[in-house]
Amino acid sequence: MPTNKKKTQVTASPERRRELLATAAEVFAAQGYNATTVRRIADEAGLLAGSLYYHFDSKESMLDEILSAFLDELWEGYDGVLAAGLGPRETIEALVTESFREIDRHRAAVAIYQKESRHLAVLPRFRYLTESQQKFEKAWLGTLERGVAAGAFRTDLDIRLTYRFVRDTVWVAASWYRPGGGHGPEEIARQYLSMVLDGIAVRT
DSSP: OHHHHHHHHHHOOHHHHHHHHHHHHHHHHHHOTTTOOHHHHHHHHTSOGGGGGGTOSOHHHHHHHHHHHHHHHHHHHHHHHHTTTOOHHHHHHHHHHHHHHHHHHOHHHHHHHHHHHHHHTTSGGGTHHHHHHHHHHHHHHHHHHHHHHHTSSOTTOOHHHHHHHHHHHHHGGGGTOOTTSSSOHHHHHHHHHHHHHHOSSOOO
């Protein structure tokens, strides 16, 4: 197996690896990680099962690359938002917009993360999932708390419940969103933010 991995690093082009990872991500998202076999991924990619090992040493390695690439990009965007010095409402708006952009770019990875992260996080290779979740929670709760203190958000809000509502409302979109649809990520974010921040009832 180490020999195969070394050969992969020499022969597999970045483009081909991305294609194979995109295929694997769709299969993992649809079937679940445990139920997915290397053979199924290879079939979807038009390869013999053994040929996939010329590119990746295991199914676990493929999943690791899929999730870590998604989270690295997510945090690049989030860290930029959090460092921008925006007000609390503007920070929430920017975080939600960035989240929808990531769903647009990594829809299958988001779906996998939603379904699999809890049991994967106990595995040594995927401990970064817990660290990311803790960082994610700190960023959102901190912004909401800052907003309440500044008078931007209602003082009667249960901060943790609000965080969970906004988080779940946004990320569940990965179950139905398809890139290239009638609305882009920014427009969907705008609609979501209007409902979350301003409600849906007509004000009288």
